Amino acid sequence: MIGDFALEQLLLVSAFAFFTQIVSGIAGYGTGLLLPLVLVPLIGAEAVVPVISLAALITNPTRAITFWKDLDRRKAIFVTLCALPATAVGAYWFTLLTGRGAQILIGCLLIIMVPLRYLLRKLKVQLKGSGFAGASFGFGFLMGATPGTGVVLLSILMAAGLAGNQVIATDAAISALLGLVRTGIYAGFGALPWDLVFLSILIGAMATPGTLTARWISSRFTAAFHNGIFDVVIMIGGVVLLWQVFT
Secondary structure, X not given: OEOOEOHHHHHHHHHXXXXXXXXXXXXXXXXXXXXXXXXXXXXXXXXXXXXXHHHHHHHHHHHHHHOXXXXXXXXXXXXXXXXXXXXXXXXXXXXXXXHHHHHHHHHHHHHHHHHHHHXXXXXXXXXXXXXXXXXXXXXXXXHHHOOOOHHHHHHHHHHOOOOOHHHHXXXXXXXXXXXXXXXXXXXXXXXXXXXXXXXXXXHHOOHHHHHHHHHHHHOOOOHHHHHXXXXXXXXXXXXXXXXXXXX
């Protein structure tokens, strides 16, 4: 036993975190959508978002530093400032949810995110000025209150004119800055006891080996094949979480 966790549970989380880092390294998102599938049964839905948030404080700065030369600093600062107040509100709101309410929220999000990703990509909306600010503000609340909102931020940045490594670098920088705010709120309201801090560090430690493995795998599978598998897993996971609540 380490804290409240058995060794086999920690090994399971480590292996799954490694897998999610591979997925994220190939697709650019996915860690926050997949990790709840193994974390909810282990620590409860109400603890999932704080744990993922703290783990992301390790993974996002790593990505931002890796792609530093591609970072769009102006857009990173703009989105962060617009999203920050809403992130704080969303994080505080999440701390008020019961375990059942948090599980319903996460389950619904997992199911909704798959068609939302396709819709955002199909619409090809261009964001400027007030539209960019409004989208950033809305994203801030989602980031504070739910896991797996990376696909929303990626879509916003692409709609604002970024592409390729610019998106990866700017997304990582924004997520790291906003992550400090929401993690601080979770910790301040008692949502991050020490055993969950240890679990978060364990998940974050999988970032480097997972990313290196993703580079090797990405050259051997098409993006369409990978995304298809990814979408099916997310949808099934969302349905299972809701099934557990209502049965």
